[in-house]
Amino acid sequence: MPGYFEARPEGGATIVLDEVEISILRSLSVQLLELIGPGEEPAQDADPLAALMVEGPSEPPADPALARLFPDAYGGPGAPADRATREAAAEFRRYTETDLRAGKRENLLAVVGSLDGLSAREDEDEVLRLDADLCRQWLGALNDLRLAIGTRLEVSEEDDTLMRLPDSDPRKPMVHAYLWLGGLQETLVESLTA
Template structure:
């Protein structure tokens, strides 16, 4: 089971993680939470129902990693100069990005909480057991982590990770590449546990 998720009877998944792996996953998830931001909480005394209908941003994020996590719904309107597509993208973003940010925060928080609970057992490493719902949160967070790291590493879809495998150990990107590839393996095996 080391390094790969396995299906649990009745749904869910399990993976054996050592102390270092737990630390890395937690650290990356916390960094993801910091990147996404705290979100808009309703002001004290404000109607929570009104907060549900609050409009979000209409412009894409300037940070490339955030732009990858929150892409334009209609492609990249800035690149093709289509004013109508730009308006459609802004409108879509305005009404969906807050909910998407909340979901991504919830996914990353679920990872942090499950790792904290695992670390609280006092064992150096342990077997993390996830319910079916927790597995979906983990899958979302692993995907977001890979997208973020891949953006920082300038990984292109056509790359297929070939060059990443051949980086010399002296390359300063090597630790992030190793994390990127490891997260991909975790994500792949978690997907396999969710398939019927």
Template sequence: MAGRFETLPDGGAAVALDEVEISILRSLAVQLMELIGPGDEPAEDADPLAALFAEGPSEPPADPALHRLFPDAYADDTDELRQATAEFRRFTENDLRTRKRDDAHAMVRSLDLAAGDTAGEGGGILKLSPDESRAWLGALNDLRLTIGTRLEVTDDEESEQLYRLPDDDERKPMVMAYLWLGTLQESLVETLMP
């Protein structure tokens, strides 16, 4: 099971992680939550009905990683489609930010529980419910998209070149995380498929 998810009888998933892996995953998930940020959310004391219909930003994020996480709805660059893209973003981005933050937060919570359960043991088996597994899948995907954007990976050929980086390349730790997250994501997808 080391490094690969396996199916649990309840439809969830389990994976063996050591203390270092738990720490790395937790750190990456916290950084993802910080990157995503709160977005344009209504004030806490706002009317709940008004909050439900709150509008988000209409402009795409300037940060390339955030733009990858919150892409434009339409690729064509006509006035009509630019307006439709802005409208789509305005009505969907806040909810998407919330879901992505919730997924990363679910990852942090389960890792904190695993770290507490295995304190002093060097790691252990992380067991996720079906809902937690889906949240993890979303968080792993978002982490890979973010790191891939930072590494400027745009196609499979560039991804293959990452395997051949020399050990002294400053991108190597980020590349190793990117590849490891891909392995985790792939095994979790396989686990969740019926």
């Protein structure tokens, strides 16, 4: 089925993508990479133990999409937190967010790299073959893309107004992208569990 993942007999998954799909996936991945920001690489002559102990930020991101990708470990979204909960969340964030950002960047770069390996032309679709490791990275990236887009669209379980937007609404293309990414994510999971 073009446009959706299918299981490979030897493991992993396959998807047939056209030029537009490749372009959309690549563009969304690059945009999310830019939002997450560059990684802070330790100097080549840095002490390896010191590099492991690099501290990250202690405050949650101000951008709602980043806050969704890097939520507080303690307390719930929008829930009032006491001083001890805020301190615990800040301490946890300080030692984990840098690695979480690096992992998300790595997943997105894997998506971009595998898409760059395709050479779709206007009149031909391309087959993308992913091994198990790439499937894991694609799943992570698709999830992060959906979370970021869903946050921007203010998607909620209680509100289905986005599904009924008129074609003239400027959010309509992002709603389509959000739903399409959900289909990709679902079929990738299905192909890995088949």
